[in-house]
Amino acid sequence: MTANQQVALVTGASSGIGKATAIAFAAAGFQVIGTGRKTAGLTAPAGVAYLDLDVTGDESVSAAVKQVIDRYGRIDVLVNNAGVGTTGAAEEFSTAQSQDVFDINVFGVMRMTTAVLPHMRAQRSGRIINVSSLSGFVPSPFMALYVATKHAVEGYSQSVDHEVRQYGVRVLLVEPGPINTPFGDHSVQADTPLPLYAAGRANYEAVLAENTSSGDAPAVVAQVIVAAATDTKPKLRRTAGSTAARINAVHRVAPARTFDRIIRRFNRMPA
Secondary structure (H helix, E strand, C coil): CCCCCCEEEECCCCCHHHHHHHHHHHHCCCEEEEEECCCCCCCCCCCEEEEECCCCCHHHHHHHHHHHHHHHCCCCEEEECCCCCEECCHHHCCHHHHHHHHHHHCHHHHHHHHHHHHHHHHHCCEEEEEECCHHHCCCCCCCHHHHHHHHHHHHHHHHHHHHHHHHCEEEEEEEECCECCCCCCCCEECCCCCHHHHHHHHHHHHHHHHHHHCCECHHHHHHHHHHHHHCCCCCCEEEECHHHHHHHHHHHHCCHHHHHHHHHHHCCCCC
16 A cells, blocks of 8 residues: 555445456456355455444444554545345345345444544545445335445435545445446345235336347446546536436426336336
8 A cells, every 4th residue: 555545445345346346446446345144165356355343233334444544544435335135026025134234234334434534534535435226216126125225325425425525435326227237136035925916016026138138337326436536526426327327317307207217117017
């Protein structure tokens, strides 16, 4: 690590968007620490050091952030990427399962943010990039639980950004659309499936598989995240990928009823 080298901490960096982001930060000259629940045996990309971290554990988060500070002396960028998708109608998830998903996707972001903010405030600089989703600002049937977590992340991020801006810290959002990763394969399945939703669930899985297989590469999102972290005049939110950009443009100008029909058509729902 050179004297002026900035430090980026990327959660969920063992694969997909997180791994691509870690690689992109290393290419941009950062010292990068990528985290995962179990990184032993993984080959870290050049310029990236792996660190075990469970975002659902207070002690794990505190220990990981302390380890980074002790070794590198600073954290300039935190990318909250760790998260999990969900498959199923809202009614099919138990409260306990919903709480588990929120613990990863929402409270994980909050734990990490709370842990790094004192260090960023002390150095009077820092960027926290929260990986949201196209689903952070539009509905998505049979992903209601996932959508709820991303809406929560959006509201949290926008609010905290106002709280910490005066200390030289920004909290920013990146909103990917369909990305070519095994997102669906790793999604949490509803624990109380109901027969009346079986056809809708199967339709959703087919649409998701088609959209992700033809989606943008994770590197596309990674470049947007690095831009958010390094731009001198940062924007609060950025979409990532062609589908997210198109739907965002329509969302801004289309009447509510028209956009509702677009969402149903995009998801192949009954008219």
